[in-house]
Amino acid sequence: MRLAGMTAIVTGAASGLGEATVRRFHKEGARVIVADIDLAKAEKVAADLDVDGKTAKALACDISKSEECETLIDEAEAFFGGPVDIFHANAGVAFSGNLLEIAPEKIERAIQINLIGAIFSAQAALRSLSRSEKPALLFTSSLQAVLGRPGRSAYTATKHAITGLVKSLSLEFGPAGVRVNALAPVGIDTPLLRDQLSRTTDNVDARIAAMADNLPLRRMPTPQDFTDSAVFLVSQEARCITGQTLVLDCGASAGIAEPRTR
Template identity: 30%
Template sequence: MSQNKVAIITGGGSGLGQAVALKLADSGVSITVVDISEKAGNDTVSLIKEKGAKAIFVQADVSKAEDVKNYVDKTVEEFGTIDMFYNNAGISGPGVKFLDNTIEQIQQVVGINLLGALYGIKYVTEVMLENGGGSIVNTSSTAGVVGQATVGTYSATKHGIVGITKTIAAEYAEQGIRCNAIAPGTIETPMVKEYRQKNPENVKAVVEAIPQKRLGEPEEVAELVTFLLGDKANYINGTVVSIDGGFTSI
């Protein structure tokens, strides 16, 4: 992977975003870490810099288009271009049956997970097209491939991520844009740990339903994401790669 590449990672303060940031930093990629949490984002920036790579933090509520445009503008200002985009920021929601969601809860999950991802793709792809192309990886979920009880709104947004992934690949492949998605199963991230505390029985049932009988690790997902973002995956476009211990294979 070229040392001159530039990446944006949303939700970069923890979990999958942080794991991908640290993996890319090992290859000398310059990184814009985007997160709602200033402390978490700056922590990731410090870890990247310890590896000798360049990084900046931009705080953003990705459900606001102006915040998304700002992190794109700040990246171009600092690093001159955008080669890779890990479009990852997301929340799980309350973990209840769909009819028990409030309108506010539905709007929050859709705003962050789906609108935030769409805004990111729009503004980042505009820059990539000006500069000859680039690679996007969106975070979907097993809940974007199959239905899962108690995460209805989340599942709807993650199915939406699959749709936009395939659309961008179809529309802009000839102009050098690659857009893929990953569909992780339940990974040991802070978001999942919080969900597990609220819904221990649900998570226990999830582990039992995974053929490998364990949750995934963020570093395992980071291996996949960095591969898809990089040049070795040049002929992979518009696809959704499951990484779930076999959960959606049965």
């Protein structure tokens, strides 16, 4: 119950890491908004958390539209009866492929959602967070915030930009007491990742094991690893931590790991 009495919004919360995080925030005692572009899925998550709708509510939001971000905050404040304490800017889209072969629309979408959407949603949230007594703004970033990767150019650019955004916002809103941080995970063993891998291999478990073997700790992070870190960063246990990107990568960014000898 480390978030007891607090209010929280998670974007992209109808599935994946966003859903895992909003569930964890609720379990830790926070009243939550399950925000997602897919309202039907968000409503299922919110109803599963609280069928009476007193501690969890679903709201639709396309973070690439500033007016929808503003409406999200207005409706959240009405539900909470006060300002937002925690805002987790988690919504995003993937991007892969050789830059010379990617359609301009796909590049624009990655930038519009992963960067501009993050800025729009943070802008709206900060108007409310600045009035909270224990405000925390958390972004979901990626290992590509600190390292490059072939075939992920536009995605990598947006995540590098989030690192700079976190630093600037921490300086700009620190005097108001707002802490701003990001979580930057390597690939996480989720049903979504397994589904993606199943399209290119018949042995998903072997592929996951091979990916884990390339990491110094010989394991991949799990959704619980992610939510453990998220709860820490938005809680008062991290009250002196701001402007940081916490890399959740099982050692991948430390250097080149020695291959496992079998």
